[in-house]
Amino acid sequence: MSWIKESNLGWFHSLCLRILKCGRIPKHIAFIMDGNRRFAKKNNVEKLEGHSKGFDKLSETLQWCHDIGITEVTVYAFSIENFKRTKKEVDDLMRLTKEKFQRLLEESNKLMEYGLRIRVIGNRDYLPDDIVKIIAEAEYKTKDNNKTLLNVAFSYTSQDEITTAMNLTLQGLNSGEIEESDVNLNLLSSCLHTEDSPYPELIIRTSGETRLSDFLLWQGSCSYLHFTGVLWPELTLWDFIWALFKYQCVAKELDAARNNLQSLEPLSAKGLAYIDRIKARRFELLKQTVAS
Secondary structure (H helix, E strand, O other): OOOOOOOOOOHHHHHHHHHHOOOOOOOEEEEEOOOHHHHHHHOOOOHHHHHHHHHHHHHHHHHHHHHHOOOEEEEEEEEHHHHHOOHHHHHHHHHHHHHHHHHHHHOHHHHHHHOEEEEEEOOHHHOOHHHHHHHHHHHHHOOOOOOEEEEEEEEEOHHHHHHHHHHHHHHHHHHOOOOHHHOOHHHHHHOOOOOOOOOOOEEEEOOOOOOOOOOOOOOOOOOEEEEOOOOHHHOOHHHHHHHHHHHHHHHHHHHHHHHHOOOOOOOOHHHHHHHHHHHHHHHHHHHHHHHO
Protein backbone atom coordinates (compact mmCIF):
# COMPACT_ATOMS: atom_id res chain seq x y z
CA MET A 1 0.00 0.00 0.00
CA SER A 2 1.02 3.58 -0.67
CA TRP A 3 2.35 5.82 2.10
CA ILE A 4 -0.34 8.31 1.08
CA LYS A 5 -3.87 6.95 1.12
CA GLU A 6 -6.55 8.91 -0.68
CA SER A 7 -9.22 10.22 1.67
CA ASN A 8 -12.42 8.20 1.41
CA LEU A 9 -14.35 9.48 4.42
CA GLY A 10 -18.11 9.45 4.26
CA TRP A 11 -20.14 12.55 4.99
CA PHE A 12 -20.77 11.58 8.61
CA HIS A 13 -17.08 10.95 9.35
CA SER A 14 -16.20 14.24 7.67
CA LEU A 15 -18.84 16.02 9.76
CA CYS A 16 -17.39 14.56 12.97
CA LEU A 17 -13.91 15.77 12.03
CA ARG A 18 -15.25 19.23 11.26
CA ILE A 19 -16.91 19.34 14.67
CA LEU A 20 -13.66 18.30 16.34
CA LYS A 21 -11.88 21.11 14.50
CA CYS A 22 -14.00 23.56 16.51
CA GLY A 23 -11.90 22.50 19.50
CA ARG A 24 -8.18 22.24 20.09
CA ILE A 25 -6.31 20.16 17.51
CA PRO A 26 -2.82 19.02 18.52
CA LYS A 27 0.02 20.13 16.28
CA HIS A 28 2.02 16.99 17.06
CA ILE A 29 0.65 13.54 17.83
CA ALA A 30 2.55 10.30 18.49
CA PHE A 31 1.55 6.64 18.14
CA ILE A 32 2.93 3.51 19.77
CA MET A 33 1.82 1.07 17.08
CA ASP A 34 1.41 -2.02 19.26
CA GLY A 35 -0.42 -5.24 18.48
CA ASN A 36 0.76 -6.34 15.03
CA ARG A 37 1.95 -9.74 16.26
CA ARG A 38 -1.20 -10.32 18.31
CA PHE A 39 -3.25 -9.37 15.26
CA ALA A 40 -1.39 -12.03 13.25
CA LYS A 41 -1.97 -14.66 15.94
CA LYS A 42 -5.64 -13.69 16.25
CA ASN A 43 -6.15 -14.05 12.49
CA ASN A 44 -3.94 -17.13 12.14
CA VAL A 45 -1.50 -15.52 9.70
CA GLU A 46 2.28 -15.09 9.67
CA LYS A 47 3.79 -12.37 11.87
CA LEU A 48 5.07 -10.60 8.76
CA GLU A 49 1.48 -10.28 7.53
CA GLY A 50 0.57 -8.65 10.84
CA HIS A 51 3.39 -6.13 10.43
CA SER A 52 2.33 -5.47 6.83
CA LYS A 53 -1.23 -4.78 7.99
CA GLY A 54 0.27 -2.44 10.56
CA PHE A 55 1.91 -0.42 7.81
CA ASP A 56 -1.39 -0.24 5.95
CA LYS A 57 -2.97 1.18 9.10
CA LEU A 58 -0.19 3.78 9.37
CA SER A 59 -0.99 4.96 5.85
CA GLU A 60 -4.67 5.28 6.76
CA THR A 61 -3.92 7.04 10.05
CA LEU A 62 -1.67 9.57 8.32
CA GLN A 63 -4.60 10.47 6.09
CA TRP A 64 -6.83 11.02 9.14
CA CYS A 65 -4.18 13.30 10.62
CA HIS A 66 -3.93 15.20 7.33
CA ASP A 67 -7.71 15.58 7.12
CA ILE A 68 -7.96 17.12 10.58
CA GLY A 69 -4.91 19.37 10.29
CA ILE A 70 -2.22 17.67 12.41
CA THR A 71 1.14 18.78 11.02
CA GLU A 72 3.56 16.42 12.80
CA VAL A 73 3.26 12.71 13.55
CA THR A 74 5.76 10.47 15.33
CA VAL A 75 5.37 6.69 15.22
CA TYR A 76 7.20 4.03 17.22
CA ALA A 77 8.04 1.56 14.46
CA PHE A 78 10.91 -0.50 15.86
CA SER A 79 12.60 -0.44 19.26
CA ILE A 80 16.24 -1.32 19.85
CA GLU A 81 14.81 -3.97 22.18
CA ASN A 82 13.04 -5.56 19.18
CA PHE A 83 16.42 -6.82 17.94
CA LYS A 84 16.09 -9.47 20.68
CA ARG A 85 13.28 -11.12 18.71
CA THR A 86 14.00 -14.19 16.57
CA LYS A 87 16.39 -13.72 13.67
CA LYS A 88 13.66 -14.67 11.20
CA GLU A 89 11.27 -12.01 12.49
CA VAL A 90 13.95 -9.31 12.56
CA ASP A 91 15.12 -10.23 9.04
CA ASP A 92 11.53 -10.20 7.80
CA LEU A 93 10.99 -6.77 9.35
CA MET A 94 14.13 -5.41 7.72
CA ARG A 95 12.97 -6.71 4.32
CA LEU A 96 9.54 -5.18 4.85
CA THR A 97 11.12 -1.89 5.86
CA LYS A 98 13.28 -1.82 2.75
CA GLU A 99 10.28 -2.62 0.58
CA LYS A 100 8.17 0.15 2.12
CA PHE A 101 10.89 2.79 1.84
CA GLN A 102 11.53 1.75 -1.75
CA ARG A 103 7.82 2.29 -2.38
CA LEU A 104 8.12 5.72 -0.79
CA LEU A 105 10.92 6.67 -3.19
CA GLU A 106 8.84 5.47 -6.14
CA GLU A 107 5.92 7.72 -5.17
CA SER A 108 7.98 10.76 -4.22
CA ASN A 109 5.92 13.00 -6.51
CA LYS A 110 2.87 12.26 -4.39
CA LEU A 111 4.81 13.06 -1.22
CA MET A 112 5.87 16.37 -2.74
CA GLU A 113 2.24 17.15 -3.54
CA TYR A 114 1.25 16.55 0.08
CA GLY A 115 4.38 18.28 1.39
CA LEU A 116 5.25 15.25 3.55
CA ARG A 117 8.76 15.15 4.97
CA ILE A 118 10.15 11.89 6.35
CA ARG A 119 12.61 11.88 9.25
CA VAL A 120 13.86 8.62 10.77
CA ILE A 121 14.95 8.96 14.40
CA GLY A 122 16.98 6.30 16.18
CA ASN A 123 20.38 4.63 16.37
CA ARG A 124 21.43 3.60 12.87
CA ASP A 125 24.50 1.76 14.13
CA TYR A 126 22.26 -1.27 14.73
CA LEU A 127 20.87 -1.29 11.18
CA PRO A 128 22.15 -3.07 8.04
CA ASP A 129 23.90 -0.80 5.53
CA ASP A 130 21.19 -1.21 2.87
CA ILE A 131 18.50 -0.07 5.32
CA VAL A 132 20.60 2.92 6.44
CA LYS A 133 21.06 3.96 2.82
CA ILE A 134 17.44 3.69 1.73
CA ILE A 135 16.07 5.60 4.74
CA ALA A 136 18.72 8.28 4.11
CA GLU A 137 17.52 8.49 0.50
CA ALA A 138 13.92 8.91 1.69
CA GLU A 139 14.93 11.66 4.12
CA TYR A 140 17.02 13.46 1.51
CA LYS A 141 14.33 13.18 -1.16
CA THR A 142 11.71 14.80 1.10
CA LYS A 143 13.97 17.24 2.98
CA ASP A 144 12.40 20.37 1.47
CA ASN A 145 8.78 19.37 2.13
CA ASN A 146 7.31 21.52 4.89
CA LYS A 147 3.59 20.87 5.27
CA THR A 148 3.69 17.68 7.35
CA LEU A 149 6.54 15.93 9.19
CA LEU A 150 6.50 12.18 9.83
CA ASN A 151 9.06 11.03 12.40
CA VAL A 152 9.64 7.27 12.19
CA ALA A 153 11.25 6.02 15.40
CA PHE A 154 13.21 3.05 14.07
CA SER A 155 15.97 1.33 16.05
CA TYR A 156 14.96 3.73 18.80
CA THR A 157 14.68 3.97 22.56
CA SER A 158 14.36 7.14 24.57
CA GLN A 159 17.24 6.14 26.84
CA ASP A 160 19.50 5.79 23.80
CA GLU A 161 18.28 9.15 22.45
CA ILE A 162 18.96 10.95 25.75
CA THR A 163 22.38 9.29 26.02
CA THR A 164 23.20 10.51 22.50
CA ALA A 165 22.13 14.04 23.45
CA MET A 166 24.35 13.92 26.54
CA ASN A 167 27.31 12.67 24.48
CA LEU A 168 26.83 15.48 21.95
CA THR A 169 26.87 17.98 24.80
CA LEU A 170 30.05 16.45 26.25
CA GLN A 171 31.69 16.53 22.82
CA GLY A 172 30.94 20.23 22.57
CA LEU A 173 32.44 20.83 26.00
CA ASN A 174 35.54 18.77 25.25
CA SER A 175 36.12 20.51 21.92
CA GLY A 176 35.63 23.96 23.42
CA GLU A 177 32.70 24.74 21.13
CA ILE A 178 30.54 25.40 24.20
CA GLU A 179 31.22 26.24 27.85
CA GLU A 180 29.64 24.80 30.99
CA SER A 181 27.54 27.95 31.28
CA ASP A 182 26.02 27.21 27.85
CA VAL A 183 24.60 23.87 29.00
CA ASN A 184 20.92 23.97 29.96
CA LEU A 185 17.69 22.05 29.31
CA ASN A 186 17.16 23.90 26.05
CA LEU A 187 20.55 22.82 24.72
CA LEU A 188 19.98 19.19 25.74
CA SER A 189 16.51 19.24 24.19
CA SER A 190 17.94 20.58 20.93
CA CYS A 191 20.46 17.71 20.87
CA LEU A 192 17.67 15.10 20.83
CA HIS A 193 16.79 13.31 17.58
CA THR A 194 13.63 15.42 17.34
CA GLU A 195 15.75 18.61 17.47
CA ASP A 196 13.48 21.67 17.53
CA SER A 197 10.16 19.90 16.92
CA PRO A 198 7.33 20.78 19.31
CA TYR A 199 6.72 18.11 21.92
CA PRO A 200 3.71 15.86 21.21
CA GLU A 201 0.49 16.96 22.89
CA LEU A 202 -1.08 13.50 22.52
CA ILE A 203 0.46 10.02 22.63
CA ILE A 204 -1.77 7.07 21.66
CA ARG A 205 -0.87 3.46 22.42
CA THR A 206 -2.87 0.56 21.07
CA SER A 207 -3.25 -3.09 22.20
CA GLY A 208 -4.22 -2.46 25.83
CA GLU A 209 -0.70 -2.00 27.20
CA THR A 210 -0.48 0.99 29.56
CA ARG A 211 3.20 1.92 29.40
CA LEU A 212 5.43 4.02 27.15
CA SER A 213 8.07 1.33 26.52
CA ASP A 214 10.93 3.84 26.42
CA PHE A 215 9.26 6.09 23.85
CA LEU A 216 9.63 9.91 23.93
CA LEU A 217 10.20 9.95 27.69
CA TRP A 218 11.74 13.44 27.51
CA GLN A 219 9.35 14.91 24.96
CA GLY A 220 6.22 13.36 26.46
CA SER A 221 6.50 14.90 29.93
CA CYS A 222 3.30 16.94 29.43
CA SER A 223 1.53 14.84 26.82
CA TYR A 224 -1.93 13.36 27.24
CA LEU A 225 -1.49 9.58 27.24
CA HIS A 226 -4.35 7.70 25.62
CA PHE A 227 -4.40 3.91 25.91
CA THR A 228 -6.83 1.84 23.86
CA GLY A 229 -7.40 -1.89 23.87
CA VAL A 230 -7.71 -2.26 20.09
CA LEU A 231 -4.79 -3.79 18.21
CA TRP A 232 -2.94 -1.37 15.94
CA PRO A 233 -4.10 -2.88 12.59
CA GLU A 234 -7.70 -2.72 13.90
CA LEU A 235 -7.64 0.95 14.91
CA THR A 236 -10.68 2.76 13.53
CA LEU A 237 -11.45 6.39 12.82
CA TRP A 238 -13.84 6.32 15.79
CA ASP A 239 -10.97 5.23 18.07
CA PHE A 240 -8.93 8.13 16.70
CA ILE A 241 -11.78 10.62 17.16
CA TRP A 242 -12.34 9.44 20.74
CA ALA A 243 -8.65 9.95 21.57
CA LEU A 244 -8.76 13.49 20.14
CA PHE A 245 -11.95 14.26 22.08
CA LYS A 246 -10.38 13.02 25.34
CA TYR A 247 -7.34 15.18 24.63
CA GLN A 248 -9.52 18.23 24.05
CA CYS A 249 -11.18 17.66 27.44
CA VAL A 250 -7.85 18.07 29.25
CA ALA A 251 -5.94 20.39 26.90
CA LYS A 252 -6.20 23.40 29.23
CA GLU A 253 -4.95 21.36 32.19
CA LEU A 254 -2.02 20.16 30.10
CA ASP A 255 -1.23 23.78 29.20
CA ALA A 256 -1.23 24.66 32.89
CA ALA A 257 1.08 21.74 33.70
CA ARG A 258 3.40 22.80 30.90
CA ASN A 259 3.43 26.39 32.15
CA ASN A 260 4.18 25.25 35.69
CA LEU A 261 7.36 23.55 34.56
CA GLN A 262 10.51 25.58 34.80
CA SER A 263 10.77 27.71 31.67
CA LEU A 264 13.55 26.69 29.34
CA GLU A 265 16.47 29.08 29.45
CA PRO A 266 17.24 30.49 26.02
CA LEU A 267 20.23 29.16 24.15
CA SER A 268 23.35 31.25 24.42
CA ALA A 269 25.08 32.50 21.28
CA LYS A 270 27.60 29.67 21.58
CA GLY A 271 24.80 27.19 22.20
CA LEU A 272 22.93 28.34 19.09
CA ALA A 273 26.07 28.09 16.99
CA TYR A 274 26.78 24.60 18.33
CA ILE A 275 23.26 23.35 17.56
CA ASP A 276 23.59 24.75 14.03
CA ARG A 277 26.84 22.83 13.60
CA ILE A 278 25.20 19.62 14.86
CA LYS A 279 22.43 20.03 12.29
CA ALA A 280 24.98 20.74 9.55
CA ARG A 281 26.97 17.62 10.49
CA ARG A 282 23.82 15.48 10.46
CA PHE A 283 22.88 16.82 7.04
CA GLU A 284 26.39 16.25 5.68
CA LEU A 285 26.32 12.67 6.96
CA LEU A 286 22.93 12.24 5.27
CA LYS A 287 24.35 13.43 1.93
CA GLN A 288 27.38 11.15 2.27
CA THR A 289 25.15 8.16 2.99
CA VAL A 290 23.00 8.88 -0.06
CA ALA A 291 26.07 9.30 -2.27
CA SER A 292 27.80 6.12 -1.04
